[in-house]
Amino acid sequence: MSARATRTAMVVVLALTIAGCGTGGDQASGGAADGRVTGPVTVFAAASLTEAFTRIGRDFEVANPGSTVTLNFAGSSALANQVNQGAPADVFASAAPATMATVTGAGNADGAPSVFARNQLVIAVPRGNPARVTGLADLGRPGVKVALCANQVPCGAAARTALDAAGVALTPVTLEQDVKGALAKVRLGEVDAALVYRTDARAASADVTAVEFPESARAVNDYPIVALKDAPNPAGARALVAYVRSAPAQAVLAEAGFQAP
Structure with a gap:
């Protein structure tokens, strides 16, 4: 084999190796090749979201084959304490900004929370x-x-x-x-x-x-949601937060009686 042919073969092998590493990284972070997310997504959500988020979680799984949404419902203050104590979760949805502030104030949020619904x-x-x-x-x-x-x-x-x-x-x-x-x-x-x-x-x-x-x-309550800083599935966390704010999820919330933010 000529020197030029040898160099060409090495370039091809290197390119394939880099491509393979890139694909593996997407899968590890919860991303699929088509842009959908995969893997488990754990959501800590206020008890009042039980019915709406149960349906939204199922819809998210349908929209993202290979994903599994696990929902943990309880009082917002109890969930915030669990997040701040290191409980493994990807997303936190609270029934009030004040409770959300205990999580963001502790530095456990990945970005700023966004209000997705209101309740009365x-x-x-x-x-x-x-x-x-x-x-x-x-x-x-x-x-x-x-x-x-x-x-x-x-x-x-x-x-x-x-x-x-x-x-x-x-x-x-x-x-x-x-x-x-x-x-x-x-x-x-x-x-x-x-x-x-x-x-x-x-x-x-x-x-x-x-x-x-x-x-x-x-006494109308705003409901904020945020992806968590130490989320085991960061891509899944961000995707679920975006989905909750999408038109299909907002329709589910409206049907349950929530007001638009």
Whole structure:
């Protein structure tokens, strides 16, 4: 073989080697050759997102064959603490900017969070509304048993804002760690009413009735989402955040009762 032929062969081998390394890097970071993401994507999301994000997660998997979305739902404050303590997660979706700030303030976010939805409170009562609750003032009546979220949880902070705006003082019989817990007390007949998000009351409409009240406009929650700095699947994290803000996901959120940001 001539010297020129030898040099040409070496260039071809080197080019193939570099190309192979590039492909392997994309796969390791969760990227597929066609631009879709692959691998597991773990999402920590506020409990009030349970129904909407369950569907959005399935839709994301269909749009990205080879991906698997794992959802962990709980109160936003509890999830933020888990993220800051090093729990392996790719994405965090909170029910309030204040809770998100504990994660960004600790340096655990990959970029700035973006608001993807808004939510508003209603009074959830058992079907038939036996206590005849028509507004916030009724929650302060003697004998009316009320469930609220704990103050450190976004739904609890929103409830306190609404109650203060209405000048209503009450002592709840229970303080729950997330909105699903407060709603469960109504569904089980253990309380006469609970302050929950409109979306959660809609999801449980077979068991509860939602009572709207004007003061809820003073306590609307913005929902921010962010990819996490130490995400095991960075490409998947960024893709899922983008998908939540896409038209198909926004349609799912709207159907669940969320407001556009």
